[in-house]
Amino acid sequence: MQTPNILIVEDEVVTRTTLKSLFEAEGYEVYEAENGEEMHNIFAEHTINLVIMDINLPGKNGLILAREVRDRKNVGLIFLTGRDNDVDRILGLEIGADDYLTKPFNPRELTIRARNLLARTLNSNEDDDLPSKVSFNGWTLDGDSRSLISPSAQEFRLPRSEFRALHLFLRHPGKILTREQLIMEMTGRELRPNDRTVDVTIRRIRKHFESEPSAEELIVTVHGEGYRFCGAVDA
DSSP states (O other): OOOOOEEESSSOOHHHHHHHHHHHHOOEEEESSHHHHHHHHHHHOOOOSSEEEESOSSSSHHHHHHHHHSSSOOOEEEEEEOOSSSHHHHHHHHTSSSSEEEESSOHHHHHHHHHHHHHHTTTOOOOOOOEEEEEEEEEETTTTEEEEEEETOOOEEEEHHHHHHHHHHHSSTTTTOOOOHHHHHHHSOOOOOOOOOOHHHHHHHHHHHSSTTOOOOOOEEEEEEEEOOOOOOOO
């Protein structure tokens, strides 16, 4: 198995150095960037598996850079930031971050979350329960490009969390999936109290479906239990 490559995007030297030492001690190859320009230079020269990024950065902030990271397939993204209000947390998840931690952080917790996310990232092409392209109700989920294609041929590039959640729904059409099942599939971690990651992800998937004028309700909320996919998966 390849040694995962982690990119730390952080303008505070002390924090960046601490994170580099922390992950090198875990056996990872670690690269550092102070801003978006340095981040893209590293992407151009190395294969990166996971980005750990602050929001408050010089030039383009982390929320803007996250959209650019999301265009890259099989790259995990964790926000590690001092901004701990719900608005930033939800916005970060809506943009497509796989996880969101606030400073000060527990080093052990961060390394566990990173390890679980990397396990999902590096094995993201090993799902054999579905073909590379799956059609349902006029839509297509394309695993090769990690895209959702509408009946009118509009293409949505999906963050990993959205892709994996939809992938799980399509493997189990008609079955109620709990938030615990969905968060484990999406991020490889357990559901935490007051964790809205699943709900934000489902809301984003629904917005894609709602882009069609005659949109059907394909994912329904089963109150107190979870969510259920109601579409018809083509054989």
